[in-house]
Amino acid sequence: MTDVSYDRTLADGVKPPEKHEEAPPAAPLTAADGTPLKKKLAITMRRARMRAFLLTAPLLVFLMVFFVVPIGQMLFLSVHNPTFADAMPRTTEALAEWDGSEIPGEDIFALLVEDMREARADRTIGRVATRMNYEVPGTRSLFTSTGRKAARLEPPFKEALIDADEDWGSLEVWAAMKRVSSTMTGSFYLAALDRQVNVDGEIVMQDENRQIYVPLFWRTFWMSALITVLCMLLAYPVAYLLSTLPLKYSNLLMILVLLPFWTSLLVRTTSWIAMLQTQGVINDLMVFFRIIGDDNRIQMMFNQTGTIIAMTHILLPFMILPLYSVMKTIPPSYMRAARSLGATPLTAFIRVYFPQTLPGIAAGTLLVFILAVGYYITPALVGGQSGQLISNLIAFHMQRSLNWSLAAALGGLLLAAILILYWLYNKLVGIEKLKFG
Amino acid sequence: MALPPYASPLERTWYYTFRVICAAIFLFLIAPILIIIPLSFNAEPYFTFTEGMLAFDPEAYSLRWYQDILRNGMVAPDAPFSWAWLTDMWNHAQWIRSARNSFFIAICATILATILGTLAALGLSRPEMPYRSLITGLLISPMIVPLVITATGMFFFYSDVGIAKSYFGIIAAHTALGIPFVIITVTATLVGFDTSLIRASASLGARPHTTFFKVIMPLILPGMISGALFAFITSLDEVVVVLFLADVEQRTIPRQMWAGIREQISPTILAVATILVAISILLLPTVELLRRRSERLRGIRAS
Numbered sequence: 088m089t090d091v092s093y094d095r096t097l098a099d100g101v102k103p104p105e106k107h108e109e110a111p112p113a114a115p116l117t118a119a120d121g122t123p124l125k126k127k128l129a130i131t132m133r134r135a136r137m138r139a140f141l142l143t144a145p146l147l148v149f150l151m152v153f154f155v156v157p158i159g160q161m162l163f164l165s166v167h168n169p170t171f172a173d174a175m176p177r178t179t180e181a182l183a184e185w186d187g188s189e190i191p192g193e194d195i196f197a198l199l200v201e202d203m204r205e206a207r208a209d210r211t212i213g214r215v216a217t218r219m220n221y222e223v224p225g226t227r228s229l230f231t232s233t234g235r236k237a238a239r240l241e242p243p244f245k246e247a248l249i250d251a252d253e254d255w256g257s258l259e260v261w262a263a264m265k266r267v268s269s270t271m272t273g274s275f276y277l278a279a280l281d282r283q284v285n286v287d288g289e290i291v292m293q294d295e296n297r298q299i300y301v302p303l304f305w306r307t308f309w310m311s312a313l314i315t316v317l318c319m320l321l322a323y324p325v326a327y328l329l330s331t332l333p334l335k336y337s338n339l340l341m342i343l344v345l346l347p348f349w350t351s352l353l354v355r356t357t358s359w360i361a362m363l364q365t366q367g368v369i370n371d372l373m374v375f376f377r378i379i380g381d382d383n384r385i386q387m388m389f390n391q392t393g394t395i396i397a398m399t400h401i402l403l404p405f406m407i408l409p410l411y412s413v414m415k416t417i418p419p420s421y422m423r424a425a426r427s428l429g430a431t432p433l434t435a436f437i438r439v440y441f442p443q444t445l446p447g448i449a450a451g452t453l454l455v456f457i458l459a460v461g462y463y464i465t466p467a468l469v470g471g472q473s474g475q476l477i478s479n480l481i482a483f484h485m486q487r488s489l490n491w492s493l494a495a496a497l498g499g500l501l502l503a504a505i506l507i508l509y510w511l512y513n514k515l516v517g518i519e520k521l522k523f524g
Numbered sequence: 525m526a527l528p529p530y531a532s533p534l535e536r537t538w539y540y541t542f543r544v545i546c547a548a549i550f551l552f553l554i555a556p557i558l559i560i561i562p563l564s565f566n567a568e569p570y571f572t573f574t575e576g577m578l579a580f581d582p583e584a585y586s587l588r589w590y591q592d593i594l595r596n597g598m599v600a601p602d603a604p605f606s607w608a609w610l611t612d613m614w615n616h617a618q619w620i621r622s623a624r625n626s627f628f629i630a631i632c633a634t635i636l637a638t639i640l641g642t643l644a645a646l647g648l649s650r651p652e653m654p655y656r657s658l659i660t661g662l663l664i665s666p667m668i669v670p671l672v673i674t675a676t677g678m679f680f681f682y683s684d685v686g687i688a689k690s691y692f693g694i695i696a697a698h699t700a701l702g703i704p705f706v707i708i709t710v711t712a713t714l715v716g717f718d719t720s721l722i723r724a725s726a727s728l729g730a731r732p733h734t735t736f737f738k739v740i741m742p743l744i745l746p747g748m749i750s751g752a753l754f755a756f757i758t759s760l761d762e763v764v765v766v767l768f769l770a771d772v773e774q775r776t777i778p779r780q781m782w783a784g785i786r787e788q789i790s791p792t793i794l795a796v797a798t799i800l801v802a803i804s805i806l807l808l809p810t811v812e813l814l815r816r817r818s819e820r821l822r823g824i825r826a827s
Contacts, residue, residue, distance in 0.1 A: 135652040142647025146640040154700040157677035328546045343554045349804040351761040353781045354797040358556040361571045461670020478672040498673045
C-alpha cells in the first residue's frame with residue numbers, strides 16, 4: 088500500500104501536468120518552420136492520406152456515376168411504383184383517407200370514374216390495369232372494360248360500376264387499390280418471394296402451384312452448389328498435378344487451363360452446343376462406338392444437364408487458379424515427413440496435405456459459387472426451360488413481360504445474396520488475394 | 525513429382541490412374557475449344573462432323589463460312605473482287621460492322637479503364653490509404669455483381685440521362701466492367717514495390733510526374749498491359765450489357781453471335797468462334813510473357 092502511494096507521488100513529482108503548464112515551455116521539438124513536430128507529422132500524414140485517396144477519387148467518381156447510382160436506382164424502382172398514383176390522382180388522394188373497413192361511398196366512386204375517363208383519354212388505363220393485375224391476378228379486365236364504358240356511365244356511379252362489373256363491390260379489390268395507390272410499395276418484394284397480401288391484410292404464401300420465384304431461387308442455389316462441387320472435384324487433382332510437376336511441364340499444362348479462361352464465353356457456350364446437341368459430337372461418337380443406338384440419342388442440351396456441364400467447364404479455371412496458388416506454397420517435404428513417420432498415403436493426405444489446401448478451397452468455392460449464382464448467358468443458351476436460373480427470369484421481366492419493378496425486386500434479392508457472399512469472401516479470403524494467371 | 529523407388533504396387537497403380545484422371549480433366553477443359561476449329565471448315569451446314577470430314581475427304585472441307593462472315597449483309601456479295609467490293613464489305617457486311625463496333629468500344633473502354641484503374645491502384649497500394657478494404661471492395665464489385673443486375677440498373681439510369689443506345693453509354697459500362705481487372709493486375713505488380721525508389725528519385729530532384737513516368741511506370745507497365753488486355757477481352761466478350769443498352773447501330777460481335785445462336789444457327793458462328801479462339805491463343809502468351817517480365821523486373825524469382 089505504501090509502496091503504491093510512494094510510487095504515485097514519485098510519478099506525480101516527476102511529471103505533474105499542472106507543473107508542466109506553469110514551467111516555461113521546455114522547447115518541444117519543432118520542424119524547420121517552427122511548428123511542433125507532432126503537429127507537422129499529423130499534417131504530413133493527413134496530406135499523404137489525402138493524396139492516396141485523391142488518386143482513387145477519379146475512379147470512385149466514375150464508378151459512382153456509372154455503376155453504383157444505376158444499381159441504386161434499380162433498388163429504388165423495386166420499392167417505388169407511381170403508375171397508379173400518376174394516372175389516377177383523385178382516387179389516390181381519396182383512398183388515402185379511406186379506412187378500408189367497408190366499400191367506399193359514392194364520392195370515391197365518382198372520383199374513380201372521373202379518373203378512369205381521363206386515364207382512358209391519356210391511354211394510361213392499360214398500365215393501371217397491368218399494375219393492378221400484378222397485385223390481384225385477374226383484375227386487368229376490371230379496369231380495361233370498365234374504362235371503355237366509363238364515358239357512358241351515369242350517376243349514381245357506385246351502382247353503375249358494380250352493375251358494370253360486380254368486382255367493384257369487392258372489398259378485396261378496393262383494399263388492393265389502396266395498396267397500389269401508394270407510390271412506395273413492398274409488394275414487388277412480396278411477389279418476388281411468392282407471397283401476397285390476403286383479404287385480411289396478412290402476408291401469405293401463394294398456392295403451391297403458383298409459386299415461381301422461391302423454387303427458382305432454390306434451383307439457382309442448388310445448381311450453383313452442384314456446379315461448385317463438380318468444379319472442386321475436377322480442379323483439385325489438376326491443381327495438385329500442376330503444383331507438383333517441374334515448372335517447365337506445369338507451365339505448358341497451365342496453358343490448357345488459361346486458354347479456356349481467355350476464350351470468349353460465347354465461344355465456349357457455342358462449342359458446348361456443338362458438342363451436346365442430339366446431332367452433336369458426343370452423341371455422334373457414342374452412336375459410332377455403338378454405346379447407344381442411332382434412334383435413342385441422349386438429350387443433353389436445353390435442360391439442366393446442359394447448363395451444369397457447360398457452366399462447370401466455364402467456371403473450372405476460377406477454381407483451379409486459386410487452388411494452384413495455394414498448393415504451390417505447400418512444401419512437398421511435409422508429405423514425405425508424414426510418410427516417414429508411418430502414415431499411409433491416404434492418412435498423410437487427409438491429415439497433412441488437405442488441411443493446408445483449405446484456404447484455396449475456400450477461395451475457389453466462394454468465387455465459383457458467387458459467379459454461378461448470377462450466371463445468365465450460358466443458362467439462356469443451353470438451359471432450355473428447366474435449366475434457367477434466376478438471372479434469366481430477371482432478364483425475362485426486363486425484356487419480355489416488362490414488369491420492371493418485379494425485375495428490380497428480384498435483382499435486389501439476388502444482389503443481397505451476392506453481397507453477403509462477397510462480404511464472406513472478403514472476410515475469409517481477402518479481396519486483394521484475387522489473381523489471374 | 526516423380527514416383528519414389530520405394531512405392532508399393534498400389535501406389536504405382538494410383539500414380540498412373542491419377543495421371544489418367546488428370547489427362548481426362550485436361551481433355552474436358554480443352555476439347556470443346558479445339559473441336560470447333562475443324563467444325564468451322566465444314567462444307568455442310570451442320571454443327572457436327574460429316575462422314576466426309578472423318579474420312580479426310582477434301583471435298584467435305586471448305587471456307588464457305590469464313591466467306592459468309594465477309595459477305596453476309598453485303599449489297600452485292602457476288603460482284604468481282606475490287607475496291608468497290610471491299611468498301612461494300614467494310615460498310616455493309618454485318619459481321620464486319622459488328623467487329624468494327626466491338627473493337628471501337630473495346631479500345632475506348634480499355635484506355636479509360638487502364639488510366640483510371642492504374643491511378644486507383646497506385647493510391648490503393650500506398651500504405652497510408654484510408655478505408656482501403658472498403659474502397660477495394662467497391663472497386664472490384666463490378667466483377668462480382670451479376671451482369672444482369674448491372675445491366676438492369678444501367679438500363680434504367682442510362683435511359684433517364686439519355687445515354688442508353690449510344691456508344692458513350694456502352695463504353696462507360698464496359699469501362700466499369702473492365703476496371704476490376706486493371707486494379708487486380710496493377711496492384712499485384714505493386715506488391716513488393718520498393719518505395720525508396722520514389723524517394724530516391726525525388727531526392728535527385730525529379731518532379732512527381734517525372735518520377736511517375738521514369739521510375740514507377742516502367743516497373744508497373746507489365747501489369748498495366750496485362751490489365752488492359754483483360755479489360756479489352758472483357759469488353760470484347762461482353763453481351764449482357766449490350767443486350768440491354770445497345771441499339772442495332774451498336775451491335776457488337778458477341779451480340780451478333782447471341783442473335784446467331786438464338787435465331788438462325790449456322791456454322792458461320794463456328795467460324796467467328798474460331799477467329800476469336802485464335803485471338804485468345806495470340807493474347808495468352810503475351811500476358812504470360814508480361815507476367816514473367818514483371819516478376820523479373822521486381823526481382824521475384826520463379827519458384
